Amino acid sequence: MKWLASWIWGDGEASPRNEWRCFRKTFDVPSAGAAESASLTITADSRYVLYVNGTQLGRGPVRSWPFEQSYDTYEVGHLLKPGEKNTIAVLVLHFGVSTFYYVRGRGGLLAQLEYEDGTVAIATDGTWATAKHLGQHPRSPRMSCQQGFAEYVDATAWDKDWITTEYADTEWSNAVVLGPVGMEPWTKLKPRDIPMLTEETVYPVRVESLAKVKSFKLTTVIDVRAAMIPGSEDHANPLQFTGYVATTIRASHAGRATLGFLAWGECLRACSLNGEVVEMKRFYGVTPERYVDVELSQGDNLLLIDVSGTMHHGKLQIGVYAEDPAQFEFVSPLPRFAEQSAFCSIGPFDYHVNIDHQSNREIDWEDEAYKEILGAVKQAEHLERYAERLRAIELKYISEADVFSLCVWKKDNVKLAVPAQLHNAVIPNIEAGVVPVFDGYDTEILLDFGKEYSGYLSFEVEAAEGTILDWYGFEYMSGEYRQETYGLDHTLRYVCRSGRQSYVTPIRRGFRYLALTVRNASAVPVKIYGVSFSQSNYPVAEVGRFECSDPLLNDIWEISRHTTKLCMEDTFVDCPAYEQTFWVGDSRNEALVSNYLYGVQDILKRCLRLVPGSKHQTPLYADQVPSGWSSVIPNWTFFWAIACSEYYEQTADKAFATEMYDHIRFTMDHYLQKIDDSGLFNVKGWNLLDWSPIDQPNDGIVTHQNVFLVQTLRVTAAMGKLAGDAEGTARFGEAADRLSAAINEQLWDEDKQAYIDCIHADGRRSTVLSMQTQVVASLTGVAQGARKQVIDGYLFNPPSEFVQIGSPFMSFFYYEALAKVGGVSLILDDIRKNYGNMIDHGATTCWEQYPNFLENRANADMLTRSHCHAWSSAPAYFLGREALGVRSLAPGWSVVEIAPLPCGLKWARGSVPHPSGGRIDVSWSADESSKTMKLSVSYPSDVTVNIKLPEGYEGEIKETKLGRSL
Template sequence: MRHGEKWRASWIWGGAEESPRNEWRCFRRSFVAPKGCDAAVLSIAADSRYALYVNGEWGGRGPARSWPEKQSYDTYEVGHLIRAGERNTIAVLVMHFGVSTFYYVRGRGGLLAQMELLSEGRMLQTIVTDGEWRTVRHPGHDPRSPRMSCQQAFAERIDARLGSTEWVSPHYDDAEWERALTIGIAGTAPWTELEPRDIPLLAEESRYPSRIESLRRVEPIAWSTAIDVRSQMDPDSANHCNPVGYVGYLATTIRVKSAAVLTLGFPNATSHLPGVALNGAHIEASAYTGKPPERYVELTLRPGDNFLWLDVTHEADHGRNLQLGMDSAEPFELVSPFGEQIGTSASPFVSVGPFDRVEVIDHRPGRELSKNHEGYLRLRNCPSPSELTEFERWIRQVPKTLVSRDNVFVACIWSRRETRLQVPYELRHAIDSSPAPGVVPLFDEADTEMIVDFGLELSGYLAFDLEASAGTIVDFYGFEYMRDDYRQDTYDLDNTLRYICTEGRQAYISPIRRGMRYVMVTVRGASRPLKLYGLQVRQSHYPVAEIGAFRCSDALLNDIWDISRHTTRLCMEDTFVDCPAYEQVFWVGDSRNEALINYYTFGDTALVKRCLRLVPGSRSQTPLYANQVPSGWSSVIPNWTFFWAQACKEFVDHAGDAEFAVEMWPHIRYTLDHYWLKRDERGLLSIDGWNLLDWAPIDQPNRGVVTHQNAFLCRTLQDVAALARIARDPDGAELYEARAERLREAVVRWLWSDDRQAFADCLREDGSLSDTFSVQTQVVAYLCGIAQKEREAAVRRHIVHPPESFVRIGSPFMAFFYYEALARMGDYGELLADMRRNYGQMVELGATACWEMYPNFAVNRANPEMPTRSHCHAWSAAPGYFLGAYVLGIRPSSSGWEEIVVEPQPVDLLWARGSVPHPAGGRIDVSWRIVAECEMQVRVWTPAGVRANVRLPEGFRGTIERAEF
């Protein structure tokens, strides 16, 4: 929308439901563009996501994530797509989630669009969303596809036989479509404010595979599904992402004509394995086989109906589907335990309960889930259907909408038999640039599976071009890691797409973002060999230039810097995200470190500012601010809020943006004042929340006094006192300085152990010090200036030479703070040694991005073979910052980098060179080389007007050359 123009469009939707679950809806508006039209500006917003086409040409996708009450909209210049004097069509696919996710708060289905047609800047015509638009539910999309994960929306199931892509063309006949329903004018709730996109549209580029990793003949299992038990037990949970505890059962009947052996599988029992009974007999845990989290058990079925009883009681279900598979050599079917399903909307499953239900919010008081209900206890004896009559009021059919038609993830990781084959040379055409296709082999009574390697981690949209017979099923399953005979399957992430082919040549671009390196492609039910002309990922990321650079005499450090930069880019979307595969979530605390890494690799400030501004929107959930935003999960990690406040100060210092300090100061003060109210009688922060810092066995209980949180709050109070002065609030600055000192004194008094000469991890509920001492706690106490004089010396010793009993650093995220401490001490040798040791493991194991956890650290893993959960996680990309800041030695010494210091630290390197972006534009280049023992040659190039204080490292002499760009 042009500056100064007002919204004339209305929000529109279609169908009978305001917020249907997982609905894709097509919208069209055709019009004749006036002659003389030479420009067009189109502004658009949607709930939840849109894909835009103009005259059949790709327009863009969005909108940027936002709180519903401050709905983001995008604006496109589309004049080059408009045909003056001719018929034109705007076509929009709107994907409405109908459930809250970790990156979306449920609103209702809606589309808002306004296009202004211009001639030499003069308005000729305005096209707006209104009742003249046509709409239809996308006929080929399956709304029963399962959730991808508790963090995300839905996986994708497309039947190309039912829905043509021609609907985006201006020549398509939409006369049979319904007229759109007008919801209300711009400003209608829940989208009460509309805010223009404050960052550029994301970049997209095509990335092609590097090789076909494997080819297999696979025999599929008979049946699989995913059941959204959480939504069945608590229908209102669609409005939020808080964990739900519930007590209850699921049941179904397995019908066979003759006696049979059936394998029941729970291929993703990472957090919960239901209790199982068949025909009144419990299945013992010892009967299961399979390597966790995959659990399988053989059941003997009698002829006729077999009653399957599942105890699905869950302490805290975050929204993970119950994934089920069944396989038997004999035909079977599932039917309702109470006769045929009631109506076409009912599945063969019923729920019994819930007999109790609680919503779990970590920062609010709550009661524990009760499993003592008489009905629940009586039904643990595994009744028959006839015995359930007195529990009729507890029994509900599970609707088909909560039971997927299939489970592609299960079908991809569980097969009856598989045979590995050599990859035919001609199959390379499936991934090369040749116009000839790769012909996928066809097997009798079996499917064909091939795994394609893209060569590096990617984040974007799958696209393919193929020729097939109608009804051929092509399953795509993206994952991140395989090595030798080990494939790391994405448990808790259904990263799949099922595409059912129409007849002939066809192409498809998925509108669902995915992260992956490998794609398993499985062809099922083909009547003739499928021809694959091409497979690609439309890599999507925030548009940045590779301004930062680093090279040195150690090739390993160069590789480590490269994967750090690549990780950061992949985790820059419309916000920073933790990982492009599992979550795609803006975690507030992660982004503090990610912002610093970005400053040194890409130099962007707009995305950082956007992220910082989103956080106070969680005030409606909690005055303590949520740890991921915008999100339906109201969860608090106090450190994450503290890191956000620190990041605001760091942004102001980095960009020299005093007005941003003025803007953010009231929001910072608001939440820190609420945290100050959470102190106990000792003056220490004592809080209920997710009191996290590191994936390590440090003592950080979710209730009470945790040392690292108190220390970080102390530092935050110090930092924001300086921010208050920039924001012209000297009284606030004095208040927070005084609070910081009071808190520091309380931490030293109550959390220091004279016996261990160290800070304990926490206080127990009885007021005694924890027995657990960790490097993490000492690092935080040192960085935050808690310990002074003799205590500081002891803390430094524990950081560099920790006692054997101290818990060690457990994640690359915590390593960022560890490296900050080492740099402040001047121990650059240990900083590089740790980097080589831990990140070097990743490189050795083939990493192309930084992993969430260290390969040798087994906490929070599904099995010992699993080297990490996420293989691309920007909280881990610390080398992208520290190699530039300390090996090159480039750091600011004034706000806005008007003055800088260049102080290289060679350690054991012979040379290094590289660049760091300057926030005002341009870059700083540094090159240094050891020319003789203790003699260094340094060259520094800076933007004009930037003052550089160049210092040789202690004990070195040499020459310094300076120049300006």
């Protein structure tokens, strides 16, 4: 493409924190036919929403490394008005911080409109008008370390018609030209390599509950991480530091008050109030909620908080509550900071950025210069003793309100029957639902969408100016228990203008339940005309199907399908709520599931190509990309290489296999450098496989990693053969053999007849035996001969003394191993047990974890962290592959086997997509007592199909070949 456009932005910071900036260009379109076909090419840093003549056309760009910035192209001829003034408007959301799906660049917009004849009608330059979106509060808190910012919009401060041609932008400024295409940090531009995501409107199914509530009177969130550590916004690595935050709570009346901290275990090591240390035993509430009742004096009360720790998020959340008539505000404890901020920091005394694949030092948590402060500061003026480390916290790091805490913590929560008319709020196109208002209380309405979705919230209301609508989405509730999303601020505060109005959020969220709390309501009733949600995912057709005689398996297959779809965005992502992150290892399993459901390949191809971009962070490749967290899980890199090979098996795309081999060879050469003198793989990293108490230290020789490295080296050798690299094929094959021999020599415990979990960095042999280690030894072929017979026995009868499987992700590998040794019946039984438990609890998507294991023990009601996690969608793959019996025997599915296994089922039917188009349909019924089966199969005619009845069965086979369409 020939670019005439320049990168543009506004005055001020190059990379402002959480800035929404609006751009407009009004232009004439000729009345002749030149504009009948026109295309608009656009990209932005960080995200954009595009409007043409007031119509929203698209969102983007897809996530990418800044040095490979992706751009989108839209057909816009149908929206242009020949012979009239036309307007292109763009809302750009610049994060200004690195996340788990974005590496900090700088603010910028690039756009170009071309007619069919090649004429460039408009291009971004200094004539475009720009202004900050004054209704958006840039001081809203971070959603999480993985994501950007929560949303706070004041509709009274911004004209919604700014996207239209009629809007007068005379008070806007001219855009600032940054430079041409190819400038830093966007040195290379790449066209979008996947289709635009869907936007399918869904609605709540009912009003779940109504309540009148009271919460904190005063709240704030402080980004302690960014305030304490300069440069921390440029990366998303965890860090550790020692330091304090101080403020004054000014109370209108003396009396008893509650201080609340909802900091997800961070930023609350200790605190003092008016010079008295608050003993931690006085705090109550289930972690991460911590509350303490205190006596506040009338006037100023000094609050000093030790915020030291090791943290990723680094958010300090503070709430203050007392009965009326007390009112509160935060004010600076020092007059010299009064005009700058209500908060000041002392420190850091020491800090260190942790990178898990490098050597990290531990800071001095017992440093007396740091520790003495909590007891030494008795009154505000004592802070001046530490002037060299004392500074006001910038306002941009301090939020005006903590909407999350206001939605979660309730001093009073009085449940009420839902009036019939309020259900109108969830039924589109009828009379509005009127929100009841209660004197002295806020009103909470809880909406249920019936299942989890991922996308963009919309609503239409009528209200008085200044009415506050606080929206908060979460995934799970059961009876009185509501699983609050600690560590994730999925809130939207919307301050109403007067009258009827609508709003569409530009920020993606995932949830099932949506709580609306109406605050500051006046005598004018608040009317809800509609709430809807735009489900947004990679566009897929529902090709894959499965149904059988067991209704439970049918329900499980459905939640697996829905989960996979929700986690297909511009890449595969782990979950639509907590992270929205492309975790490299997760995507290998997700891709196999997707192959049996949707048969699409572009999304996986895009995922695989993104990974090598992380080599500037580490030659071992990062475990989530593109990301500001330079983190390595070796297994995740191994799974990526295996997925590259499986992509070839799925598509027979030899050119792509050759392309990826170069990257696989690069990182495997670096992994081989981690083979120590013992001949084993010994690495410092995040040595993860499963969420369970297996012995997998982050430094040392971890058996499951060594075993998966053997498999990866063999995959690399095979890819080398495809690429014509004879030397590499031999070298990696020999390395795999040597490593396998070393594992069997040093990591097998002959007395216990099992592979140990690890050898620690100090040389200690692990005493832990786990099913995880035995599973991968069987699956990868490292276990051979008599040892494999022993290990395969464990697959069928897991010893009780072994650490058991703790996540559906690990179950995927367990099922793979079972399928190889004839354990399909056990796969179905395990699916019924573990996924059936999800169904019993009303799951509409697959959970990240199995319930009541390590991370959930603080709260028995918390069944899992994330209730929608695509790494858990194994049933949709194994039911199609084993119960229907559809599996590929050759690259590109040119040869396919149909070999169903009844395993107690009376019948099953379904479809599996073929990667070249079309599908394979299978339907069978079986009589176990007579060992007979009726099997019907249809498939594309150019596919060679081998059809097999189960061993010991007789019956009839009906076979239909379908011609290819042109």
